[in-house]
Amino acid sequence: MKNYFLIIILLFGVINVYSQSVSNNLYLVIDQKNDTILRENPKSNTKIEYYQINKKKNWNLSLRHIYSPNYVKNNYRYQLPSVMVEQLMNNGNVTDIKTFLKKFDKLSYKKLSQYLSIHYSYYYEYLDGHLKKTYKRYNIFLIFKSDLKNKYVPCYEVSLILSRMVEM
Amino acid sequence: MKTLPKRVLLIITILFILTSCEKEKLNSQREEIGSKIEFNRKEITFLEFQEKINSKDKILKKILKNRDSKLIDSLDFVTGIDESSIVEIQRNGITTYTARVYTKTDSINDFTNLLVKNSGNETEIHFFRYFPSEDYQMAMLNSITQPFEGVIQSLDKDGYVKDEIVVIEGETQSRSAPAQCTFSFDLVWRCNFGANHPPGYPNCHGGSVVIGYNVRWTCTSGPGGGGSNNPDPNPNPGSGGSGDGGDDECYDCLPTEPIPGEEECTTSLCTLDTVLEPNALEAGTRLWMSSQYRQALLSDVLDFIIYENDNSNESKLFSIEGMEAERNGGEVDFEDKIINELKGKEKCLDNLLKESGNDFVKNMIANFVGDDSEFGINIKSKDNVYYTDEDGEISEVSGITKYSSDSNIIKIEISTLKANSRRALQVTRTLLHEYIHADIFRKVYSDSINSEIENFRKTYNDYKNTKFQPTASHQTMAELYLNSMKEALKNFHRQAMVGDYNFLSNNGQNNLDDFYEAIAWQGLRNQNVDAWINLSQDRKEEIDDAYQQYIFAATYNCPN
Numbered sequence: 219m220k221n222y223f224l225i226i227i228l229l230f231g232v233i234n235v236y237s238q239s240v241s242n243n244l245y246l247v248i249d250q251k252n253d254t255i256l257r258e259n260p261k262s263n264t265k266i267e268y269y270q271i272n273k274k275k276n277w278n279l280s281l282r283h284i285y286s287p288n289y290v291k292n293n294y295r296y297q298l299p300s301v302m303v304e305q306l307m308n309n310g311n312v313t314d315i316k317t318f319l320k321k322f323d324k325l326s327y328k329k330l331s332q333y334l335s336i337h338y339s340y341y342y343e344y345l346d347g348h349l350k351k352t353y354k355r356y357n358i359f360l361i362f363k364s365d366l367k368n369k370y371v372p373c374y375e376v377s378l379i380l381s382r383m384v385e386m
Numbered sequence: 387m388k389t390l391p392k393r394v395l396l397i398i399t400i401l402f403i404l405t406s407c408e409k410e411k412l413n414s415q416r417e418e419i420g421s422k423i424e425f426n427r428k429e430i431t432f433l434e435f436q437e438k439i440n441s442k443d444k445i446l447k448k449i450l451k452n453r454d455s456k457l458i459d460s461l462d463f464v465t466g467i468d469e470s471s472i473v474e475i476q477r478n479g480i481t482t483y484t485a486r487v488y489t490k491t492d493s494i495n496d497f498t499n500l501l502v503k504n505s506g507n508e509t510e511i512h513f514f515r516y517f518p519s520e521d522y523q524m525a526m527l528n529s530i531t532q533p534f535e536g537v538i539q540s541l542d543k544d545g546y547v548k549d550e551i552v553v554i555e556g557e558t559q560s561r562s563a564p565a566q567c568t569f570s571f572d573l574v575w576r577c578n579f580g581a582n583h584p585p586g587y588p589n590c591h592g593g594s595v596v597i598g599y600n601v602r603w604t605c606t607s608g609p610g611g612g613g614s615n616n617p618d619p620n621p622n623p624g625s626g627g628s629g630d631g632g633d634d635e636c637y638d639c640l641p642t643e644p645i646p647g648e649e650e651c652t653t654s655l656c657t658l659d660t661v662l663e664p665n666a667l668e669a670g671t672r673l674w675m676s677s678q679y680r681q682a683l684l685s686d687v688l689d690f691i692i693y694e695n696d697n698s699n700e701s702k703l704f705s706i707e708g709m710e711a712e713r714n715g716g717e718v719d720f721e722d723k724i725i726n727e728l729k730g731k732e733k734c735l736d737n738l739l740k741e742s743g744n745d746f747v748k749n750m751i752a753n754f755v756g757d758d759s760e761f762g763i764n765i766k767s768k769d770n771v772y773y774t775d776e777d778g779e780i781s782e783v784s785g786i787t788k789y790s791s792d793s794n795i796i797k798i799e800i801s802t803l804k805a806n807s808r809r810a811l812q813v814t815r816t817l818l819h820e821y822i823h824a825d826i827f828r829k830v831y832s833d834s835i836n837s838e839i840e841n842f843r844k845t846y847n848d849y850k851n852t853k854f855q856p857t858a859s860h861q862t863m864a865e866l867y868l869n870s871m872k873e874a875l876k877n878f879h880r881q882a883m884v885g886d887y888n889f890l891s892n893n894g895q896n897n898l899d900d901f902y903e904a905i906a907w908q909g910l911r912n913q914n915v916d917a918w919i920n921l922s923q924d925r926k927e928e929i930d931d932a933y934q935q936y937i938f939a940a941t942y943n944c945p946n
Contacts (some may be wrong), residue, residue, distance in 0.1 A: 256791070264833045269791035276776065280791050280831065289835050326776045354847065381830055383790050385823045385859050386773040386783045386909075 293375035408847030432469035463545035724761025734944035742882040771801040787823035864917035900932030
């Protein structure tokens, strides 16, 4: 029984390490000067929010970095050495957020939902007492353009919230 | 020594004569000016305006029927009139009326006046649009009186520019638009002491103020000359193109409120301009807010933005929508962040629902009320409501709910046409359905972290991520809200529509539960939601039967 339990723990560990591997992540660069970033209120659980609205295709996409004490599903926040960020840039893991979202302009709500799920989501698995639980996370992080000059670049994982803009 | 008094006497006499001449000259100048400027200006009420104007002109008739910026017709250039700014001007036997109007093409830095001239049995109407220069705006903000500077356009009834002049220091500089009528402009001044004096007149020590415009057209005939050869099919404004150039005069008034600028504010309206982003408030709404009758609303708005919400963007957006709603006859609760622009039957039912609704309804609406609520609601009636699906197909629907991340106001639109053609319980169902959509948006986008929202999002995301045909919102509504909706309708029917309930239930002898469930399913069953598909065929038939049995006997009316 103990061995079985250890195997499960090991399996979770492998999956999580793989899913959180830096090379699998997408890093979106936002410019604090030019991009609209919401939630500057420190009391808010959502520390950073960037959104995209597509009236024509009837969807609203919100990228939120959530962090709150006593909350178990907080987004990651870590720092990468600038050398590593340069490598990620060369590998195509880092892109301007507007450029990234621009390609969704012609996607319907359904197509966008599928695209984001297929390309960037994974199920984060954890143990809640003796119960195995999962929830969906995305391999998408925000980094600020102004931080790119620093020796260590802060990266903020985001939760994606997608809905239609108009419901009948 | 004897000659000295004689000389002194001579000098005194000469001085007396000279002084007398000067006085006589001044008196004659005053009389001349007085006879030229017989100018009476008084503010009149909208009712007085209605009584004084007897015109067959279609546009004027519409304006006179619709008070205080109510929408006249979506096709009309003029969309409303500011009833607080109507002025009657009498000069040289001519009476004109001027009032600020709202138009479809208003912008933040201009304003448009309607000018009505009664001459005999005929009534002429003209529109003038004023574009004050920045210097002039600054002067107004600092309460400095100076001659008008800027551009003035004469517009026709459809809003097209007929003529345009540039005015610098009160004098016409140029005329750019080709026209058969030349267009001139003079200022009419009044001394602050009350007499009619031009500026600089010696006795006008208190300074002069502009009290009106003298707007004059001189229309000539077209090429070839001759009164009968007037090329202008519609000679208004002007004298109609007499061959030798007939003259006509009208008198218009400048606004007395400051026009927005960046200087330190001394008025609430200026503060509002400073607080909001440039052009954030629609020009017509800003003009409407400038009325003295909107001072209380203006104070509420400024308190809400500055003191209660620390200049947050959300409070500004809500305020803009609130002011526009008030202008359209809606009700705004700044404290609870609720804008209500419902009308007629749907308004009556919505009020009843809020008064008599069960705990489900009250709790749901309470989530949008109060200082702690993240989201506000703007619910309004529209003649027709349309929904565009993902394939671009447009269909007319009974209601829609909208949310986008650039605002914390969830907007609900209810179709008046559909509401009027449907039974009262069906309209109540539409209101509930849209409030539930708003509640779903609230839970999806809330910043709060609690178990209720976590559980809800799990259901919502499961539908969003795995099943793409019906919307996640409708799937969730069918799974989590349907029973509550059915109970809410049942409670509402019994409490608020007693007559209809007694009639349909035969004074409580018939069980209407299946009928309420059938109504609750409207708007969901056709969306292919799993919860409906999973019902047995027998159950579906029971629900359909109950619907057919009672719906045609249910009342259309909202009980008042």
